Amino acid sequence: MVCSSHPFARTRIPVLSPTKIHGAVAALSAIALLTACTPSGPDPDATPNDAKSAEAAAEPVFRVGSVSDAQATKSSAQESSSRATDSTESAEPTSTTASTPEQSGEVVETGTETEVEPGERISLSVENAVLSDISITESDHPRIDSDPGVFFDTAGTALEAADQSKKSADETSAEPTDESTEDAKAGSSTPSESASADAAEPTAKKDSAKEKHVVTAPDDAAAxxxxxxxxxxxxxxxxxxxxxxxGEEHDFTSTVTVAATDASPMSVRTVLADDQTVGVGAPIVLNFDSTVAKQYRDDVEHRLSVKVTDKDGKKRTVEGSWAWLPDNPQSRLHFRPKEFWPAHSKVSVDAPLKNVPTTDDTVGQNDLTLDFEIGRKQIVKADAKSHRMVVTRDGKEVMDFPASLGAAKSPSYNGTHVVMSKAADYTMTSEQWDYETDVRWAVRIHNNGEFIHAAPWSTGVQGSANVSHGCINLSTARAKQYYDSALYGDPVEITGSNVSLSTSASDISDWVYDWDEWTKLSALD
Structure with a gap:
């Protein structure tokens, strides 16, 4: 009997029952006896060796299913707990079998379209073979990183992930030459001048995008x-x-279609605008109009990508991380590099969050993209002890002004502030100090009320004493000169005070965290 494929077939995949848990993968071998392709009839003259050859040649049977988010989360927690127990109770390595969701699912032939419900996780298992690699790519959003998933053996034991470093190194070793950043990330080659190469380019890009998402399976992976x-x-x-x-390799493909949802929408927006030029300390800010539940934050963050190139489109490698800052009360998700952005760069952000689960009852309302530029590297350093404000631009000193910082009763705060906004005319008010004062050339650097602004009333002591309510006071002419140069995201570093910034009470406290603290705020491992 010959196994036939049905490329236009469609299979509806049910959600796997949460009661069929531990050891379900082991049942695959029994099910395989009923579903795998077998010889059409017994041969009375067959020898044991012939039987072994027939068994070795049995066609793999692939099954596709879906697992509820609650199941997968519970299983992951049990696996982690079991591993922790094993490590503390015995120095000897032990085999851990997690309570994993059933992996059998429905038999699906290659080329078949399958349908699943939203909010589930997809499962794939194979009989008569072991998995070598797997990939799942969202057709409309190839920039999303690969889904590593969890592999299991036939006993239902979660396997340690295979080393992906060689594949990752191969993918990132070549410098992209195409000006399209997305194509460069997908690993596409430089466009050829030949007509035949041009015709094949869309297919090559699609294939390379798929290769980017391939995850190598560990040994003995069956699901x-x-x-x-x-x-x-x-x-x-x-x-x-x-x-x-x-030893023969067998390829499997399936188009997975996810049904629509009637969940309520949750919008997301950013504070930056396309084509805006910002300073080297500017974070990427995503603000949600409600609170994203913690169990869904990895689903949101996993889909985000940030690309950095120079002015000519050549890729720049920048280490950075997303972080979920304290809800205010809505959720806030920021991205910052480990060090300041490289000057004169272009940054492209892709946040395909439409229909992504954000709580049990809500999903993302919209996709979001953002393309902005990093300008010159301008950094302000203000010292409360020397009473000076020094501005450097691309490593060269361009301003050195006498200044007055916060008085002893209302000190300025040590730490890295960031330019948040500016106004030529601004009214300063303070209930604590009971004043309302109109000022000029005001540059906000923190939500706590710290500004750099013109203060003609303190010109006489600027450079020798600190008399402000926490702001950096300059003469009117000097304040105007600095104001004209300031960009959103320019770092302002204050030293010499007796108090320091905290990570609370600011829309932008990104640079107050050290790098280890910052990365711990990510929802991804």
């Missing part, structure tokens, strides 16, 4: 469950390679 929820009203390309006992 896989995605790490992230499937997004409503989306289409995914699921592909895998399995190796049978005779």
């Amino acid at each position: 896989w469950v995605s790490a992230y929820d499937l997004v409503a009203d989306s289409t995914y390309d699921l592909s895998a390679t399995a190796t049978s006992a005779d």
Whole structure:
């Protein structure tokens, strides 16, 4: 009997029952006896060796299912707890079998379209073979990073992830030459001048985008469950390679279609604008109009990508991380590099969050993209002890002004502030100090009321004494000169005070965190 494929078939995948848990993967071998392709009839003359050859040549059987988010989360927690217990109770390595969701699912032939419900995680298992690699790509959003998922053996034991470093190094070793950053990340080659190469370019880009998402399976992998929820009203390309006992590789593909959702929308917005030029300390800010539940934050963050190039489109490697700052009361998600942005760069942000689960009852309302530029590297250093404010631009000193910082009763705060806004005319008010004063050339550097602004009334002591309520006072002419040069995101570093900034009470406290503290605020491992 010959196994036939049905490329236009469509299979509806049910959510796997949460009661069928531990050891379900082991049942696959029994199910395989009923579903795998077998010889059409017994041969009375067959020898034991012939039987072994027939068994080795049995076609792999692929099954696709879906796992609820609650199941997957519970299973992951149990696995982590079990590993921790093993490590504390015994110095000897032990085998850990997690309570994993059933991996059997429905038999699906390659090329078949499958349908699943939104908010679930996809599972794939194979019989008569072991998984070599797997990838799942959202058709409309190829920039999203690969989903590593979790692999299991036939006993239902979660396997340690395979080393992906070689694949990652291969993907990132070549410098992109195409001006399209997205194409460069996808690994596309430089466009050829030949007509035939031009015709093949869309296919090459699609293939290379798929390769970017390939995850190498560990040894003895028989099943896989995605790490992230499937997004409503989306289409995914699921592909895998399995190796049978005779060493032959078998490819599997399926188009996974996710149903629509009736969940309520939650919008997301950013404070930056397309084509805006900002300072080297500017964070990328995503503000949600409500609170994103903690169990869904990894689903949101996983989909975000940040690309940095120079003015000519050549890739720049910048280490950075997203961080979920304290809710205010809405959720705030910021990205900052480990060090300041490289000057004179272009930054492209892709945040495909439409229909992404944000709570049990809400999903993202909109996708968001952002393209902005990093300007010159201008840094302000103000010292409360020397009473000076020094401005450097691209490493060269361009201003050195006498200044007056916060008085002893109302000191300025040590730490890295960031230019948040500026106004030529501004009214300063303070209930604590009971004043209302109109000032000129005001540059806000913190939510606590700290500004750099013109203060003609303190000109006589600027450079020798600190008399302000926490602001950096300059003469009117000097304040105007600095004001004209200031960009959103310019760092302002204050030293010499007896108090320091905290991570609270500011829309932008990103640079108050040290790098280790910052990365711990990410929802991703």
